Amino acid sequence: MTTDSRGERPILDRAQAAGLLRLAVLVCLTSGLTADAQGPPVHWLHAGAMPPGAIGSQRLLRDGPLSGYFQPVRVRAPKGARISLAEEGGFGAPQPDSLLLGMQIAGVYRFRVTEFGSEPGQEVFPTVEVIDRLYPPAGLALRYPIPVELTAEELELAARGNFVTRVIYLEDPNQALPTSQKNGEQPWAEAPQGADPLVVADELGRPVAILRIGGRVPTANDSGCGQSAPPVIRYDEANVDAAVVPSSYQSR
Amino acid sequence: MNTSGANFGFWISDCGLRTSPTRNPQSEIRNSAAALPVWWRYVLVAAATLILCSCQALPPLPLPPQDGQSAAADATTSESPVVVSDSSPQNAPVATMELTETRELSAQEITPTFSFRPPNVVIGQTIQPAVGDESTAQCNCACNSCGRPSWIGPGDEYLCDGGDFGLPAGVRADWTVDGVEQEDTVAHYDTVSGNVIVTPSNRVCIYAPRFAAVRRVESVAAEERRLLIGVAEDDLNLANARKAQPVAHLTQRHAVAIDLGEQPANLFRSRQQAGGLEDLLATIDVKSTLAAYAALQIIRTGEVVGSEKSKLERSVQNAVTWSGDQAVQVVFENKQAIAAVGVKQPGIVYENGEPSSPRLRLVKIASTNHALPGEEVEFTLRFDNIGDQVIGNVTIVDNLATRLEYESQSAKSSTAAGFSAVPNGEGSTVLRWEIKDPVKPADGGILQFTCRVR
Numbered sequence: 001m002t003t004d005s006r007g008e009r010p011i012l013d014r015a016q017a018a019g020l021l022r023l024a025v026l027v028c029l030t031s032g033l034t035a036d037a038q039g040p041p042v043h044w045l046h047a048g049a050m051p052p053g054a055i056g057s058q059r060l061l062r063d064g065p066l067s068g069y070f071q072p073v074r075v076r077a078p079k080g081a082r083i084s085l086a087e088e089g090g091f092g093a094p095q096p097d098s099l100l101l102g103m104q105i106a107g108v109y110r111f112r113v114t115e116f117g118s119e120p121g122q123e124v125f126p127t128v129e130v131i132d133r134l135y136p137p138a139g140l141a142l143r144y145p146i147p148v149e150l151t152a153e154e155l156e157l158a159a160r161g162n163f164v165t166r167v168i169y170l171e172d173p174n175q176a177l178p179t180s181q182k183n184g185e186q187p188w189a190e191a192p193q194g195a196d197p198l199v200v201a202d203e204l205g206r207p208v209a210i211l212r213i214g215g216r217v218p219t220a221n222d223s224g225c226g227q228s229a230p231p232v233i234r235y236d237e238a239n240v241d242a243a244v245v246p247s248s249y250q251s252r
Numbered sequence: 253m254n255t256s257g258a259n260f261g262f263w264i265s266d267c268g269l270r271t272s273p274t275r276n277p278q279s280e281i282r283n284s285a286a287a288l289p290v291w292w293r294y295v296l297v298a299a300a301t302l303i304l305c306s307c308q309a310l311p312p313l314p315l316p317p318q319d320g321q322s323a324a325a326d327a328t329t330s331e332s333p334v335v336v337s338d339s340s341p342q343n344a345p346v347a348t349m350e351l352t353e354t355r356e357l358s359a360q361e362i363t364p365t366f367s368f369r370p371p372n373v374v375i376g377q378t379i380q381p382a383v384g385d386e387s388t389a390q391c392n393c394a395c396n397s398c399g400r401p402s403w404i405g406p407g408d409e410y411l412c413d414g415g416d417f418g419l420p421a422g423v424r425a426d427w428t429v430d431g432v433e434q435e436d437t438v439a440h441y442d443t444v445s446g447n448v449i450v451t452p453s454n455r456v457c458i459y460a461p462r463f464a465a466v467r468r469v470e471s472v473a474a475e476e477r478r479l480l481i482g483v484a485e486d487d488l489n490l491a492n493a494r495k496a497q498p499v500a501h502l503t504q505r506h507a508v509a510i511d512l513g514e515q516p517a518n519l520f521r522s523r524q525q526a527g528g529l530e531d532l533l534a535t536i537d538v539k540s541t542l543a544a545y546a547a548l549q550i551i552r553t554g555e556v557v558g559s560e561k562s563k564l565e566r567s568v569q570n571a572v573t574w575s576g577d578q579a580v581q582v583v584f585e586n587k588q589a590i591a592a593v594g595v596k597q598p599g600i601v602y603e604n605g606e607p608s609s610p611r612l613r614l615v616k617i618a619s620t621n622h623a624l625p626g627e628e629v630e631f632t633l634r635f636d637n638i639g640d641q642v643i644g645n646v647t648i649v650d651n652l653a654t655r656l657e658y659e660s661q662s663a664k665s666s667t668a669a670g671f672s673a674v675p676n677g678e679g680s681t682v683l684r685w686e687i688k689d690p691v692k693p694a695d696g697g698i699l700q701f702t703c704r705v706r
Binding site: 017020021024025027028134135136137140143144146147149154157161162163164165166167168169170171172173176177178179180181184186187188189190191195196197198200201204205206208211 | 293296297300301304305406408409410411412459461462463464465466467468469470471621622624625626653654655657678679680704706
């Protein structure tokens with residue numbers, strides 16, 4: 001027996017305390033599915049100015065079938081420009097218009113864009129980081145890629161020494177404006193002065209990719225170049241219907 | 253020996269209260285525990301509770317359905333009894349396929365013309381949906397309680413529409429409908445006994461992701477330049493205003509620009525010509541052939557053919573996936589109709605569970621279940637009275653989602669029906685069909701309209 005017979009019995013003895021602890025554990029476990037005190041899974045602990053790849057790497061630590069999935073991304077260059085993807089050993093052959101690629105979450109994919117603007121010989125090296133994926137119906141992954149647009153204005157800004165950060169987000173259908181997209185152009189907004197574009201995009205929807213354009217010529221040690229080039233899948237535009245997107249593991 | 257108490261004593265001693273490693277653990281436990289004040293134990297319990305509760309995993313995001321048809325099926329089969337019967341109208345007359353452009357109704361014309369309303373009309377009465385409908389009416393299609401554990405991904409890639417959220421919908425004496433917020437989908441109708449029933453539809457989702465971007469341009473040089481320009485402008489403005497005043501020249505420039513922008517008067521005149529309105533009111537006979545997805549026997553004649561079941565299943569699923577279908581509800585003799593989803597027949601059959609009761613079958617199919625912004629989707633509705641009594645005042649109201657844009661002049665009907673497309677103030681449109689004539693047994697019709705995805 002563990003009853004304390006020497007003195008006055010405490011109001012809460014060990015057995016009761018242990019029982020209360022078990023009860024607390026049980027209550028917390030059973031109420032876990034409805035607990036919503038932590039809010040939505042947004043990126044407010046991150047900043048758009050973090051190094052490329054950092055946000056996506058932390059996103060992989062969250063729940064979801066993200067690791068190993070190749071998210072289709074369509075990178076569109078302005079009319080007349082040439083775009084090429086950095087792979088092991090250098091940049092690939094420049095192509096006009098757009099590239100349809102399968103990118104992994106947290107991978108930093110570097111491109112070289114040339115033949116844009118009024119001055120000949122200009123080239124910039126933007127990077128694309130996918131930080132989330134889409135969940136289209138089966139067989140429609142390539143029909144609904146993440147669109148990443150390289151506008152002529154932003155390429156010119158980068159060529160003049162500016163650094164452009166463009167966070168592409170999936171619009172919240174409850175906040176979507178009843179406006180049509182003209183000529184397929186992606187609507188965009190300037191982040192307010194002093195505001196982080198990633199936080200602004202988090203408030204408007206779900207950020208899925210980050211485009212960074214700078215005027216610096218990358219070296220072999222920069223992310224996305226040389227040995228650090230992540231795996232990528234090139235999809236043939238002519239045979240998109242027959243292509244298959246590799247699926248990642250199912251986490252639930 | 254109370255084992256749990258002993259373990260708890262170990263736990264306390266491990267928290268820093270152990271004094272000597274050579275002592276007997278059991279006696280140490282008792283001593284240390286006895287030395288603890290009571291309030292300290294309460295603090296420990298509270299701290300443990302707080303820590304455990306703060307470590308809960310995030311709740312899953314709203315998830316889309318894998319197939320839209322199951323949403324409607326759940327609304328009717330979860331609790332309500334499913335009544336399945338072979339109700340194919342074998343002797344159903346062949347409906348005419350001459351689709352006519354439905355003319356737009358004025359505000360005065362919207363008053364229903366169904367004539368056998370008895371004097372004891374109850375206006376504004378709202379009857380709750382059927383037992384099975386309540387789950388979908390109150391529940392987002394993407395939530396977990398809908399019973400689809402196999403969903404993957406959040407629901408923000410889908411457009412959801414349907415149901416009656418916010419204020420409950422109701423019908424006023426002047427036949428205006430209140431409480432139909434954006435994305436709400438309700439149906440109201442009159443019963444033979446004179447009641448006006450408002451019933452929400454199920455909530456459905458479509459896959460149509462749309463992307464946007466937030467940009468930020470960072471440059472130290474640009475900020476310095478802004479400050480310099482601001483100072484220079486102030487100085488130059490003052491000096492120029494006092495010395496020389498070439499105002500006339502500047503005024504002339506501004507005037508030209510304004511005149512160019514404010515004189516599209518010709519456009520307005522042409523839009524307001526009477527000829528345009530006459531075109532809208534004119535009846536345009538469209539002897540159209542149904543598209544491939546709708547060229548089914550059940551759409552043409554209302555007759556169910558077994559060989560078309562696979563095609564119809566796919567098209568019905570498209571429709572359920574695409575839009576908030578107006579679940580036409582029927583209440584007969586003050587009894588709530590039951591929506592029955594049968595496994596032997598397509599569509600939804602509404603009945604009150606009694607034999608020989610009037611029933612309405614509604615089949616809605618769509619040309620596709622997904623689309624990119626800018627693409628069109630055509631919807632086809634086939635309704636049939638497969639009961640043995642006349643059904644009247646059938647009204648279908650569809651408040652389109654924000655990103656679904658109704659294509660003007662695309663509504664067609666095979667029967668006499670009043671149609672109105674009214675902006676809902678949110679940028680989308682409310683579509684309303686009012687079947688003018690009572691629908692006799694074994695009779696039916698076809699409705700069609702087209703939307704463009706924004």
